[in-house]
Amino acid sequence: MLRWITAGESHGPALVATIDGFPSGIQVTTQTLRQALARRRLGYGRGARQKFEQDDVTVLAGIRHGLTTGAPIALEIKNSEWPKWVTVMSADPVAPQDLLIDAGTGDAREIARNKPLTRPRPGHADLPGMLSYDHADARPILERASARETAARVALGAVAAQLLSQVANISLVSHVISVGDVSAGDDRQLPTPGDEDALNNAEMRTLDPQLNARFIDAVDRAKKDGDTIGGVVEVVAYGVPIGLGSHVQADRRLDTRLAAALMSIQSVKGVEIGDGFRQAALRGSAAHDEIIRDANGNVTRASNHAGGIEGGTSNGQPIIARAALKPISTVPHALRTIDIATGEEAVGLHQRSDTCQVVPGAIIAEAECALVLADALFDHAGGNSVTEMRRNLQSYLDAIGERI
Structure with missing residues (x-):
């Protein structure tokens, strides 16, 4: 069983990520992590924050000379902007007068950093978080709820992707399939x-140049209107063997685990496996993937409506998962809210300037899928080392190969 967790705030000194149970012998370098984090920073519709906020990743534990050791892996992603936030995000008490300094800069709509944030933003965790955790200020909520935390998940996903590749030749890829009402x-x-x-070089992470231009136009129109726009991303996993996941308990179903992981991403409000909702409109004779033999005599499927998962278990076809991201909740022209400090009507705070987040959303979704699939692979062919896992997996593949 693999276990992972992240810690850290959006404007804190660093994000920290750990993964436990990882086998020894997997090749991972700092450069692997840097490349993954660089992919997360791509995409049209991002704000100025992406230009000055760098991802400085350090391996703190669990990797030696480019190989995992079997010990827990700990990663740190430093916040290059931390000096600007030392006072407001200090772990230790600060003098009250220090918080009266107007430290805000840049966009006139942004509230000064050091002042209490008492106008919760619709669509964010601000209001329910403030009430649930008994905070008078939204800062402790929005700092942790921020999508900045996904940098830590992407770093962990890069580690998981190496396990999938080096043990089972499983590979993942993600792309954008819709922006607003423009769809592939x-x-x-x-x-x-x-x-x-090619996907990394496309501003909207699509292989279709015409669609890329239409996506950009949709983002531009939203920005011109002082608005934000969401979309749908798709992750495809190739080489997943038959049998990952299980039908015996709800929480062991592979589709359950993927859906939960994707839904955990900030802004995601819908998840679909395979043809999902479209499949619900088909009759049974057309909805299911017939089992056939190909020209070489290998067992395969005539279609892949199920997205590679049946009964909670991978069926040998590519796994296809989609996540729908709502528009970014902080709308530039501001939405109605109330001021918790006074009870009066107000407009929401403006804390960021992204117009569209679907391109990084695809990378984050890919990382989440990699973590889930790595855990499912470990459940089925786990071992203390990469050698043991390969041996266990090959034994299983040989056995099912004889049966079919």
């Missing part, structure tokens, strides 16, 4: 891992 449609081209460079 059901006949879209599925990318492969070989398309990664």
Whole structure:
């Protein structure tokens, strides 16, 4: 069993991520993590924060000379902007007069950093978090609820992806399939891992140049209107063997685990496995993936409506998962709210300037899927070392190969 957790605030000194139960012998370097974090920073519609906020990642434990040791892996992602936030985010008490200094800079709509944030933003965790955790200020809530935390998840996902690749030759790729009401449609081209460079070079992470331009236009129109815009991302996992996950308990179902992981991403409000909602409109004779033999005599499927998962278990087809991201909740022209300090009507705080987050959303979704699949693989072929895991997996694959 793999276990992972993150800690840290958006404007704190650093994010920290740990993963426990990882086998020894997996090749991972700092450069692997840096490349993953760089992908998260790509995409059209991002705000100025991406230009000055760098991801300085350090391996604190669990990796030696480029190989995992079997010990818990600990990663740190420092906040390059921390000096600007030392007072307001100090772990130790600060003098009250220090918090009266107007430290805000930049966009006139942004509230000064050091002042209490008492106008919760619709769509964010601000109001329920303030009430649930008994805070008079939204700062402790929004700092942890921020999507900045996903940098730690992407770093962990990069580690998990190495396990999947080096043990089982499983590879993942993600792309954007809709922005607002502009969609790639059901006949879209599925990318492969070989398309990664092309996807990274596309501003809206799609292989279709015309669709890329239409996505950009949708983002531009939203920005011009002082608004934000969401979309749908898709993750495809290739090489997943039959049998990951289980039908025997709800929390062991692979689709359950993937859905929960994707839904945990900030802004995600919907998850779909395979053809999902479209499949619900089909009759049974058309909705299910018939089992056939290909020209070489290998067992395969005539289609993949199920997205590679049946009965909570992978069926050998590519796993396809989608996540729908709502528009960013902090709308530039501000939405109505109340001021918790006075009870009076007000407008929401403006804390960021992104217009669209679907491109990094695809990378984050890919990382979450990698973590879940790595855990499911470990459940099925776990061991203390990469050698043991490969041996266990091969034994299982040989056995099912003889049966079918």
